Amino acid sequence: MEKQYSISDLAKEFDISNRTLRFYEEKGILQPTRNKSTRIYSASDRVTLRLLLRGKRLGFSLQECVDIISMYDPESGSEAQLQSLLEKIQEKQKLLKQQQTDIKLMLIDLKSAETKCLESLK
Amino acid sequence: MEKQYSISDLAKEFDISNRTLRFYEEKGILQPTRNKSTRIYSASDRVTLRLLLRGKRLGFSLQECVDIISMYDPESGSEAQLQSLLEKIQEKQKLLKQQQTDIKLMLIDLKSAETKCLESLK
């Protein structure tokens, strides 16, 4: 039997609010089953949530996160669809690489600021 | 004589709207001088803008970007202030490193998706 989670289980684990999980359901991002009216999240829901939050940490909007997650399993389509998907994937890759360089630059600046700070403290 | 820029100069260079630049001024982020009523941006404004947009690409809010930029020049303060600044700097560093691993993971997933896509296309 697969693991199951209550709304508060996931909320606590990922440090988000119950409202947030309900909101994600409203948006069709998560589809927990129900026991009576109570939500029951599956292991798969949990994975989706994890991926979603990873995207959010990178500054992507919910919609972008959903789009990205949907790229992970190419549900096989026409050649045109595959081509289009491929382009989207490569576009995201490019964006992420830009972010990588942005982070490196910012880390350099912060490192230098940290050093100055430490020198002033001696 | 230092370089100067009109609002549209900067808007075009950084691919943002004039409104956005005015908005940043409202928020006190940029302080262009004026010729009559027309805004004149300095090289320093341009640098600030560049740093701001770099922060935005990483998903930081405007306020966070401002905070980060202000970390770059430790305007010398009391030991307590320097300590506090140091902690903030290190917190941001930690956050950026989290982002680095998030990006790496996402790039792995996208690479795998890309491969699948390419295989389906042959």
Next chain:
DNA sequence: ATTTACCTTTACGTTAACGTAAAGTTTGGG
């Protein structure tokens, strides 16, 4: 002189991503 292309201010509108409050249901413990 008037059109064109800039610039300005003021001010209301919009969207995303939830927060928060109200009112009600269900369920295990004492």
Next chain:
DNA sequence: CCCAAACTTTACGTTAACGTAAAGGTAAAT
């Protein structure tokens, strides 16, 4: 049996980060 701790739905509120429209000033070119 009753209470407290979970859960539910409905619905209005909030903030950030601009967009957009209205109404007008200025300067160079035609």
